[in-house]
Amino acid sequence: MPLPTMAHSSSSFLLLPASSPPPPADASAAYAVVVLNQRLPRFAPLLWDRAQLRVCADGGANRVFDGMPELLPGEDPDQVRMRYKPDVIKGDMDSIRPEVKEYYSNLGAEIVDESHDQDTTDLHKCVSFITRNPPGSEKSNLYILVLGALGGRFDHEMGNINVLYRFSNIRIVLLSDDCSIFLLPKTHSHEIHIERSIEGPHCGLIPMGSPSASTTTTGLRWNLDNTSMSYGGLISTSNIVEEETVRITSDSDLIWTISLRN
Numbered sequence: 001m002p003l004p005t006m007a008h009s010s011s012s013f014l015l016l017p018a019s020s021p022p023p024p025a026d027a028s029a030a031y032a033v034v035v036l037n038q039r040l041p042r043f044a045p046l047l048w049d050r051a052q053l054r055v056c057a058d059g060g061a062n063r064v065f066d067g068m069p070e071l072l073p074g075e076d077p078d079q080v081r082m083r084y085k086p087d088v089i090k091g092d093m094d095s096i097r098p099e100v101k102e103y104y105s106n107l108g109a110e111i112v113d114e115s116h117d118q119d120t121t122d123l124h125k126c127v128s129f130i131t132r133n134p135p136g137s138e139k140s141n142l143y144i145l146v147l148g149a150l151g152g153r154f155d156h157e158m159g160n161i162n163v164l165y166r167f168s169n170i171r172i173v174l175l176s177d178d179c180s181i182f183l184l185p186k187t188h189s190h191e192i193h194i195e196r197s198i199e200g201p202h203c204g205l206i207p208m209g210s211p212s213a214s215t216t217t218t219g220l221r222w223n224l225d226n227t228s229m230s231y232g233g234l235i236s237t238s239n240i241v242e243e244e245t246v247r248i249t250s251d252s253d254l255i256w257t258i259s260l261r262n
Contacts, residue, residue, distance in 0.1 A: 002189070003187065003188050003189045003249065004187075004188050004189070005188060005189050005190070005191055006184075006185075006188040006189070006190050006191070007190075007191045007193065008182070008190060008191065008192045008193065008256075009192070009193040009195065010180065010194075010195045010198060010199050010258075011193075011195055029141045029142075029143055030052055030053075030134060030135040030141055030142050030143070031047075031050060031051045031052055031053075031135070031142075031143050031145060032051055032052065032053040032054070032055065032130045032134075032135055032142065032143070032144050032145070033047050033048055033051040033053070033054045033055070033144075033145050033146075033147065034055050034056075034057060034060070034123065034126045034127070034130070034144060034145070034146045034147065035054075035055070035056045035057065035060035035061075035063055035064055035086070035147045035148055036057050036059075036060045036063075036122065036123060036146065036147065036148035036149055036160070037057065037058060037059030037060050037062065037063060037095055037122075037148060037152075038063065038147075038148030038149070038150070038151045038152050038176075039063065039067065039148065039151065040063055040064070040067035040068070040071060040147060040148065041147055041148075041175060041176055041177045042071065042177055042262075043175075044067070044068070044071060044147055045068065045071055045072060045084070047145055047147065047175075048068075048084055051135075051145070052135035053087055053088075053130060053133075053134075053135040054086050054087050054088075055086060055087065055088045055089075055090060055126045055129065055130060056086040056088070056089045056090070057090060057091045057122035057123055057125070057126045058089070058090070058091030058092060058093060058094065058095045058096050058122045059091075059095025059096055060089075060122075060147075060148060061086060061089045061096050061100050061101065061104060062095070062096060062097055062100050063148060064084055064086060065081060065097075065100045065103065065104075068080050068081065068084040069081065081103070082107065085104060085107045085108070085109055086104060086109050087109065087110065088109065088110045088111075088112060088126075088129065089101070089104060089109055089110070089111050089112070090112040090114065090122070090125050090126050090129055091112075091113075091114060091122035091125055091126070092113075092114055092115040092118070092122065093113050093115055094115070112129065121156075121159045121160070121162075121163065123146065123149065123159070123160050123163050124159075124163050124166065127144060127163055127166075127167050127170065127172065130142070130144055131167070131170060142170060142171065143171045143172075143173065144170060144171065144172045144173070145173050145175060146160065146172060146173065146174045146175060147175055148176075149174035149175070149176070149181075150174060150175075150176040150178075150179070150181070151176060160174055161174070161181070161208065161255065164181075164182065164183040164255070165183065165208075165209055165253065168183055168185050168253065169185075175260075176260075177260065177262070178259060178260060179257050179258060179259050179260055180199070180257065180258055180260060181255060181256070181257045182255075182256055183253060183254075183255060183256075184205075184248060184250065184253065184254045184255070184256050185253055186250055186251055186252050186253050186254075189247065189248065189249040190247065190248045190249070190256075191245055191246075191247055192219075192245065192246040192247075192248070192256065192258075193244065193245055194219075194241050194243075194244055194245065194246065194258075196244075197261070198260060198261055199258050199259065199260050199261060200240075200241040200258055200259060200261075201240045201241050201259070202238060202239070202240060202241075202258070202259040203220070203239050203240070203241050203246075203256070203257060203258040203259070204235075204236055204237045204238065204239060204255075204256075204257045204258075205217070205224070205229070205235070205236040205239070205248065205250075205254050205255070205256060206235055206236070206237070206254065206255040206257070207229045207230060207231075207235065207250075207252050207253075207254055207255075208253075208254075208255050209252065209253045210252050210253070211228065211229065211230035211231075211233075211252065212227075212228060212229045212230070212250050212251055212252035212254065213228050213251055213252070214226045214227070214228065214250065214251045215227050215228075215229055215236075215248070215249070215250040215251070215252070215254065216248070216249050216250070217236075217246065217247065217248050217249075218243070218246070218247045219241065219242060219243035219244075219245055219246035219247060220236075220239050220240065220241060220242060220246060221239060221240035221241075221242050222236070222239050222240070224236060229252075241258070
């Protein structure tokens, strides 16, 4: 019996220019932004403006406080900070600067201290909060866009990717200036619609959770045909997108990554 198909498009991640309307199929989608404690990507103001819920993970609040005025140099820094106020700051509170915490608290941001929980990462805490308090009416239409998930310490990056597996039923996208990353659950076949103006051509398929005995693709320069992939064996890195739609079916959950154009 064929697997159901899950469609993906970076236009759904709101990376298109502000003048471009969201696709009609995603009119009912709800978007939440999570900011982690790494440098903000250049498109952070665009995603923030279009999100319905904005959550900073602990020191991510420092990045918004410092980084948003840097990304909008033609505007008054104080006005930028007031406009880009997080709805929620959540985490173990070991990284946020006291003056930043006080500033946003005075502006009405909700501060949620979970320093008692040392078994989950700050991103895990934020995603849990969002899934309990989604900005839309249906979780199936929820996208969580994570800024600052890549770069910095390698164990932090691996922890962030692990969150994709812990919440495999939620569309979570990890974003940096250089690439986007999301999970392709084995419960579906996948159609990835490529927005060539903003992404590609380099891409990869990584069997991080477990080896894949059979993965098949179309739309890539080096397609896989019932190919096995595993660490210590073949993994598909530095592949090239050749067509407007990439189709993927696998017997294992896979990480998809694609480069973003500057």
